[in-house]
Amino acid sequence: xxxxxxxxxxxxxxxxxxxxxxxxxxxxxxxxxxxxxxxxxxxxxxxxxxxxxxxxxxxxxxxxxxxxxxxxxxxxxxxxxxxxxxxxxxxxxxxxxxxxxxxxxxxxxxxxxxxxxxxxxxxxxxxxxxxxxxxxxxxxxxxxxxxxxxxxxxxxxxxxxxxxxxxxxxxxxxxxxxxxxxxxxxxxxxxxxxxxxxxxxxxxxxxxxxxxxxxxxxxxxxxxxxxxxxxxxxxxxxxxxxxxxxxxxxxxxxxxxxxxxxxxxxxxxxxxxxxxxxxxxxxxxxxxxxxxxxxxxxxxxxxxxxxxxxxxxxxxxxxxxxxxxxxxxxxxxxxxxxxxxxxxxxxxxxxxxxxxxxxxxxxxxxxxxxxxxxxxxxxxxxxxxxxxxxxxxxxxxxxxxxxxxxxxxxxxxxxxxxxxxxxxxxxxxxxxxxxxxxxxxxxxxxxxxxxxxxxxxxxxxxxxxxxxxxxxxxxxxxxxxxxxxxxxxxxxxxxxxxxxxxxxxxxxxxxxxxxxxxxxxxxxxxxxxxxxxxxxxxxxxxxxxxxxxxxxxxxxxxxxxxxxxxxxxxxxxxxxxxxxxxxxxxxxxxxxxxxxxxxxxxxxxxxxxxxxxxxxxxxxxxxxxxxxxxxxxxxxxxxxxxxxxxxxxxxxxxxxxxxxxxxxxxxxxxxxxxxx
Numbered sequence: 001x002x003x004x005x006x007x008x009x010x011x012x013x014x015x016x017x018x019x020x021x022x023x024x025x026x027x028x029x030x031x032x033x034x035x036x037x038x039x040x041x042x043x044x045x046x047x048x049x050x051x052x053x054x055x056x057x058x059x060x061x062x063x064x065x066x067x068x069x070x071x072x073x074x075x076x077x078x079x080x081x082x083x084x085x086x087x088x089x090x091x092x093x094x095x096x097x098x099x100x101x102x103x104x105x106x107x108x109x110x111x112x113x114x115x116x117x118x119x120x121x122x123x124x125x126x127x128x129x130x131x132x133x134x135x136x137x138x139x140x141x142x143x144x145x146x147x148x149x150x151x152x153x154x155x156x157x158x159x160x161x162x163x164x165x166x167x168x169x170x171x172x173x174x175x176x177x178x179x180x181x182x183x184x185x186x187x188x189x190x191x192x193x194x195x196x197x198x199x200x201x202x203x204x205x206x207x208x209x210x211x212x213x214x215x216x217x218x219x220x221x222x223x224x225x226x227x228x229x230x231x232x233x234x235x236x237x238x239x240x241x242x243x244x245x246x247x248x249x250x251x252x253x254x255x256x257x258x259x260x261x262x263x264x265x266x267x268x269x270x271x272x273x274x275x276x277x278x279x280x281x282x283x284x285x286x287x288x289x290x291x292x293x294x295x296x297x298x299x300x301x302x303x304x305x306x307x308x309x310x311x312x313x314x315x316x317x318x319x320x321x322x323x324x325x326x327x328x329x330x331x332x333x334x335x336x337x338x339x340x341x342x343x344x345x346x347x348x349x350x351x352x353x354x355x356x357x358x359x360x361x362x363x364x365x366x367x368x369x370x371x372x373x374x375x376x377x378x379x380x381x382x383x384x385x386x387x388x389x390x391x392x393x394x395x396x397x398x399x400x401x402x403x404x405x406x407x408x409x410x411x412x413x414x415x416x417x418x419x420x421x422x423x424x425x426x427x428x429x430x431x432x433x434x435x436x437x438x439x440x441x442x443x444x445x446x447x448x449x450x451x452x453x454x455x456x457x458x459x460x461x462x463x464x465x466x467x468x469x470x471x472x473x474x475x476x477x478x479x480x481x482x483x484x485x486x487x488x489x490x491x492x493x494x495x496x497x498x499x500x501x502x503x504x505x506x507x508x509x510x511x512x513x514x515x516x517x518x519x520x521x522x523x524x525x526x527x528x529x530x531x532x533x534x535x536x537x538x539x540x541x542x543x544x545x546x547x548x549x550x551x552x553x554x555x556x557x558x559x560x561x562x563x564x565x566x567x568x569x570x571x572x573x574x575x576x577x578x579x580x581x582x583x584x585x586x587x588x589x590x591x592x593x594x595x596x597x598x599x600x601x602x603x604x605x606x607x608x609x610x611x612x613x614x615x616x617x618x619x620x621x622x623x624x625x626x627x628x629x630x631x632x633x634x635x636x637x638x639x640x641x642x643x644x645x646x647x648x649x650x651x652x653x654x655x656x657x658x659x660x661x662x663x664x665x666x667x668x669x670x671x672x673x674x675x676x
Contacts, residue, residue: 004054009518009562011048011055014041016520019446042086072146072203075137077125078172079223082142083299084282084306093260093283096305100285103294103302103616112286113254114233115263116220118306120277121178122199124152125223128171131162138202142299151202152177154211159244167243172223175245177202180275183214194277216276219245232286253286260307268309280308295622311372313382316340318367321352321396325403327437328517329424333358333398335369335381342371342379350379355398356421362386364393398423404431429469429575436462438515442470446521447513448502452495460484471582473499507534507592514580518566526559528592534584540571541580600673601629605638609653610645612667617645623674635660643670 018041049055087093100111125145127135136152137145152158155177162171177198179187184194201213219240221233230236234253241247250267254260264281271278285291285303294302320336333352340347350371352358361384363369368388371379402408402425409426410419429435436458443453450473453461461467464484466477478496481487505513508528512521519527530553531537539545550568553559570576606624608617608631620643621631632639635656642657643665657664665673 004052005561007048007052008055008560011045011052012518012520012523012562014045014048015522017041018045019521043088046085072138072148072205074140074144075135075147076144077137077140077142077223078127078170080142081123081125081139081145081174081223082296082301084304085297085300086280087283087305087307090261093305093307094257096283097257097260100294100303103618104290105612105614105616110255111290113260113283114237114251114286115254115260115267116251116282116284117218117248117267117274117278118280118282118308119176119178119218119220119248120195120279121176121217122195122202124148124175124177124202124217126152126158126173126175126219128162128167128173130169131167131171133158133160146203148202150207151204151210154207155215155217157246158217162243164243166229166239168225168227168229170224170226172225173219173240173245174221174223175217175219177215177217178276179214180216181277182275187213217246218248220248220282228288231288233284233288233291234286236288254283264307271309278309280306282306293619295619295626312342313370313372314340314342315368315370315385316350318363318365318369321358321363321365323399323403325425325431325433325437327434327441327515329402329408329426329428329431329434331355331399331402331408331423331425335363337369337371340371347371347379350381352381354421355423358396358398362395364389364396366390366393402427402431403433406431428573429579435468439467439470439473441515442513443473447509448473448505449498450495450502451498452491453498469582470579471586474503474586503586504588504590506590507531507537510534510583510587510589511537514570514576516566516570518563523559523563527553531592533591534589538580538584540567541577546571599626599628601627604629604640605632606630606641606643607632607635607639607653607657608643608645610649610667611647612645612670613647614671620670635662641665643667 021041087096097111097113101107101109123139125135125137125139126133127137133149133153135147136149138148139145153160158175179194179198179201181194184197187197197213198215201210201215204210220237222236230239234251237247237251252263254263260283267278267281283305285294291301291303296302316337316339318335318337322334322336324332324334326332333354335350335352337348337350350369352363357363361381363381363384366389368385370382370385372382400408400423404425404427406425406427408423410421410423412419425431425434427434429438439462440455440458442448443450443458453473458467461476461481464480466480467473476499478492481492482489506528508521508525511519511527512524527537539549546568550564553564553567554561601624604624606629608620611617612620624631635642635653637660639657639660639662641663642653644654644667646667654664
């Protein structure tokens with residue numbers, strides 16, 4: 001594997017991990033890792049993208065929230081509800097401001113920002129028509145949310161009819177729902193923290209149950225407004241406050257870089273006295289016209305950033321170190337610790353990441369460790385207090401065998417000749433622990449999406465030998481299930497319906513649900529667009545055809561040697577082939593259909609050379625992509641238009657374009673095309 005393939009592989013693994021934790025956080029209200037670990041993961045992804053520009057072409061980091069559940073009716077946001085990029089220190093904030101100035105081609109001009117507390121709650125959208133509340137929905141995946149209007153109506157201070165004048169015909173207001181700290185402490189409910197409690201309350205099917213919980217909210221932003229009434233974010237907040245919305249009193253306009261740090265430090269010092277949890281400040285460009293010019297990246301606005309506070313920490317003792325086996329065979333160590341309260345939540349587990357992490361920090365059973373978290377369940381180990389270590393303490397020996405008893409390996413990189421940090425079991429379905437985790441993957445929301453077959457249910461059905469392979473899902477013994485505690489007629493009927501519904505699946509989802517290593521959702525879409533149908537895809541099971549088909553995949557943008565080797569390994573395993581064939585006999589797998597993108601540059605490929613006077617290269621690229629086009633990095637026969645800026649264009653690119661008869665636009669003609 002070459003260096004590029006290794007980097008792409010590492011990047012895609014982190015993307016898949018981020019999607020997994022988005023589901024736990026946004027859909028399940030039950031995060032599996034700490035906020036700081038989640039932030040670290042996103043930092044690693046963006047750092048890789050910054051270091052290796054070719055990763056951005058894979059278009060994988062467009063991840064916002066998680067797909068909505070089937071518990072509520074699905075509703076589309078009038079405008080996508082994006083997530084925010086993060087900043088963690090003064091340098092990050094300076095970089096944020098510099099990027100804005102570079103994008104807008106501002107040099108010495110100050111950018112006015114507005115700072116707003118980042119409430120640690122549940123995001124929701126309120127939609128008003130002619131001043132009346134008509135829709136209320138959760139974030140969902142940012143595009144589609146859940147219809148939770150009746151639950152939102154139980155929050156007394158959310159206006160159902162706006163008061164005052166000059167109200168837009170359509171008003172989409174973003175808000176954050178939360179439970180006050182005092183109210184949470186007074187409630188006898190089984191939630192780890194206020195955020196989880198707010199999420200659980202909003203997902204009650206019966207609004208009367210939601211009404212029993214003292215939910216509150218702050219309105220902070222907007223989606224679609226028709227007609228647009230505001231020129232600044234500060235003006236928007238003031239106006240909606242007059243219309244009856246609750247806004248946070250700590251919002252403040254910021255005019256200089258030094259004021260950013262000053263406000264951040266001030267709010268950090270008082271946050272413990274607030275009756276709601278906040279984990280940072282959101283800084284936004286105040287001018288809405290500039291917000292529109294800046295636009296968005298694939299998953300976050302360029303004009304806003306969340307400047308996070310430091311994580312909360314505590315000391316505890318390591319009682320034991322256990323290992324867990326994932327669906328790809330990855331062996332993950334977890335520290336079992338003495339229960340300790342961190343940030344108002346009692347935790348008893350801490351992630352140790354991998355064997356190298358344990359060795360690097362020299363974590364041992366019996367050690368006193370410092371752990372940190374920022375509002376979630378599983379924290380990470382920050383450090384070990386060596387001074388409190390017992391003399392009889394021994395280094396932890398990471399097991400060389402899987403829980404199934406099979407040897408584990410660390411894969412070797414062909415390019416660097418270095419071992420992977422993760423140790424793996426290679427027995428695949430022959431390892432019961434891997435097989436069980438594969439089942440959990442295949443029934444998940446992004447795969448077959450079978451409600452009622454959660455992790456705990458899979459564990460139980462597995463132990464009772466009701467299920468062993470994916471196709472067993474469609475041949476469950478419901479007579480035995482009826483006799484189990486907690487399984488009545490209603491729950492069984494719901495499970496039957498969910499299983500029946502799962503028999504109809506899109507081609508790309510089917511590829512993803514197979515759990516092929518290194519084949520995430522984006523890879524699955526790329527493969528589905530190439531193979532078009534399941535019959536073509538199944539050609540990979542034939543030894544005579546496989547290598548020929550696989551060799552043609554290398555031309556696909558987003559599929560590298562790592563994915564090709566993984567596909568080869570998967571279809572070289574007879575058990576995998578048998579399981580795939582049995583699923584194909586049961587399921588109706590829809591052929592892949594290409595979605596046509598519309599816009600001024602639909603189906604056009606464009607390349608830029610040289611600098612522009614009125615906009616940055618980044619803004620120009622964003623305009624093309626938002627209008628259905630694709631930006632290329634080199635001149636080839638695939639290129640339709642080369643746009644030449646006035647400042648230092650590359651002569652070689654212009655000459656190559658002329659030889660290939662590529663249309664060339666000068667900068668002035670580019671502006672005419674955009675009506676600028």
